[in-house]
Amino acid sequence: MFEKLREEFVFNFIEGARWKYIVNGLGVTLKVTFLALLLGTAIGLVVASIRSSYDQNKEDLRPGLWKTLFKLLNGLCNLYLTIIRGTPVVVQLLIGYFIVFVSSNDTVLVATLVFGINSGAYITEIIRGGIMSVDKGQFEAGRSIGFNYLQTMRLVIIPQAFKNVLPSLANEFIALLKETAVCGYIGLMDLTKGGDVIRGRTFSAFMPLIVVALIYLLLVIIFSKLVGILERRLRRSEH
Amino acid sequence: MSTEVLIEVQDLHKSFGVGKIHALNGISTSIRRGEVVCIIGPSGSGKSTFLRCLNLLEKPTSGKIIFEGNDLTDAKVNLNLHRQRMGMVFQQFNLFPNMTIMKNLTCAPMTLKKLSKADAEARALELLRRVGLADRASSYPYQLSGGQKQRVAIVRALCMQPDVMLFDEPTSALDPEMVGEVLDVMKELAAAGMTMAVVTHEMGFAREVASRVLFLDEGKIAASGTPDEIFNHPENERLKSFLAKVL
Numbered sequence: 001m002f003e004k005l006r007e008e009f010v011f012n013f014i015e016g017a018r019w020k021y022i023v024n025g026l027g028v029t030l031k032v033t034f035l036a037l038l039l040g041t042a043i044g045l046v047v048a049s050i051r052s053s054y055d056q057n058k059e060d061l062r063p064g065l066w067k068t069l070f071k072l073l074n075g076l077c078n079l080y081l082t083i084i085r086g087t088p089v090v091v092q093l094l095i096g097y098f099i100v101f102v103s104s105n106d107t108v109l110v111a112t113l114v115f116g117i118n119s120g121a122y123i124t125e126i127i128r129g130g131i132m133s134v135d136k137g138q139f140e141a142g143r144s145i146g147f148n149y150l151q152t153m154r155l156v157i158i159p160q161a162f163k164n165v166l167p168s169l170a171n172e173f174i175a176l177l178k179e180t181a182v183c184g185y186i187g188l189m190d191l192t193k194g195g196d197v198i199r200g201r202t203f204s205a206f207m208p209l210i211v212v213a214l215i216y217l218l219l220v221i222i223f224s225k226l227v228g229i230l231e232r233r234l235r236r237s238e239h
Numbered sequence: 240m241s242t243e244v245l246i247e248v249q250d251l252h253k254s255f256g257v258g259k260i261h262a263l264n265g266i267s268t269s270i271r272r273g274e275v276v277c278i279i280g281p282s283g284s285g286k287s288t289f290l291r292c293l294n295l296l297e298k299p300t301s302g303k304i305i306f307e308g309n310d311l312t313d314a315k316v317n318l319n320l321h322r323q324r325m326g327m328v329f330q331q332f333n334l335f336p337n338m339t340i341m342k343n344l345t346c347a348p349m350t351l352k353k354l355s356k357a358d359a360e361a362r363a364l365e366l367l368r369r370v371g372l373a374d375r376a377s378s379y380p381y382q383l384s385g386g387q388k389q390r391v392a393i394v395r396a397l398c399m400q401p402d403v404m405l406f407d408e409p410t411s412a413l414d415p416e417m418v419g420e421v422l423d424v425m426k427e428l429a430a431a432g433m434t435m436a437v438v439t440h441e442m443g444f445a446r447e448v449a450s451r452v453l454f455l456d457e458g459k460i461a462a463s464g465t466p467d468e469i470f471n472h473p474e475n476e477r478l479k480s481f482l483a484k485v486l
Contacts, residue, residue: 060298062314135331135333137329137331137333138333138335140296140329140333141327141329141333141334141335142335143296143319143322144294144296144322144325144326144327145322145323145326145327145347145351145395145396145399146319146320146322146323146347146351146399147319147347147350147351148319151350151351155335155346155350156335156337159337160335160336160337163337236379
């Protein structure tokens with residue numbers, strides 16, 4: 001049986017240098033995932049800050065231009081969250097490729113933007129939950145010592161919130177990594193598409209698809225281990 | 240004690256919700272430089288709310304807080320600047336758990352007063368030494384006992400060199416054997432001439448250290464006077480029954 005598997009492996013990956021589909025595809029998958037995560041985290045931090053500062057301060061704001069702007073901004077953020085979380089990511093990807101960025105042929109860029117914007121909505125809610133999970137006394141201590149709102153957030157609240165949300169953030173990263181498997185819909189040669197192309201060439205489904213699945217699995221396991229290490233390091237200041 | 244008024248409170252009202260719970264019902268008083276004002280009263284009488292209104296952690300519904308000549312309830316006033324001169328100590332310590340003790344003490348002076356790291360650390364270490372915790376500078380808050388945490392919290396406020404210190408039930412969350420060490424630090428501070436407003440259940444402390452005691456009941460100052468007047472010759476009926484319960 002092992003001889004049979006070996007033959008299959010050689011046939012699918014070695015002949016015609018078809019392993020390149022897997023390696024190149026893996027590169028694309030990792031690139032899209034990491035860039036999208038960066039974009040998503042940036043969006044998440046900004047939108048979460050707007051949402052939670054609006055919730056905390058709306059009663060104290062005096063009516064006026066600033067309050068109106070703030071309210072508008074908060075409304076826009078809510079709209080963004082509703083739309084992104086209310087539609088499938090595949091549909092967003094297709095809309096991104098065929099409608100919004102129709103003039104761009106750079107599928108990696110389009111996929112990165114779509115996945116970044118998509119994951120930003122989920123990361124927003126994760127970070128907002130993290131900010132709300134920090135004890136109110138921490139905020140009061142920061143303000144009573146003379147820090148303004150932003151200084152209190154930056155020095156006191158966000159570092160504590162980050163530690164609280166790390167597991168959920170890692171979860172989001174894992175979900176994102178697997179979600180990018182749909183970028184074949186816009187013709188992007190990622191890991192999944194690479195495996196599928198091999199299947200189309202060799203008419204043999206088992207080996208390419210199982211290998212693709214194993215690679216995803218391996219990536220997730222390695223990443224989970226890394227997050228575990230980071231969490232233990234951050235827990236040094238745990239109470 | 241000088242005659243200079245540091246904080247003047249004019250007809251302070253605070254209600255929570257839409258006019259539902261009246262926590263403060265018209266409080267007027269003034270705190271002079273060097274004075275130690277202890278605020279006592281039954282729970283729910285508005286003691287903590289009153290104290291938290293002084294640095295506007297709680298926003299008064301109406302009335303004025305005039306601190307060093309500036310009306311803090313005026314929306315145009317830069318509150319952050321004035322808060323730097325009002326240290327606050329909380330019942331739950333509220334040390335920053337993500338920072339070492341040293342970082343807890345130096346981050347505000349370095350960020351807000353632009354002190355160099357060396358200067359900020361020297362000042363922090365000197366104050367830590369005075370409360371007997373110089374050897375804990377590199378510890379994290381979770382490694383300290385409650386009493387130690389509260390002493391650090393006092394030092395954190397002192398590092399900003401405030402003009403007045405506000406204490407919100409500083410010993411209420413402590414195990415009984417740790418109350419003394421915190422009160423000792425506060426006594427030392429009072430002896431050094433610090434202006435203090437202290438919400439407390441420690442009648443012994445109020446009797447010994449206070450220059451004036453305010454008895455709050457149902458959001459009003461029901462009685463006010465020297466510790467001798469309040470504790471030894473109470474006239475107010477509510478005060479009498481309160482003292483009968485706590486002493």
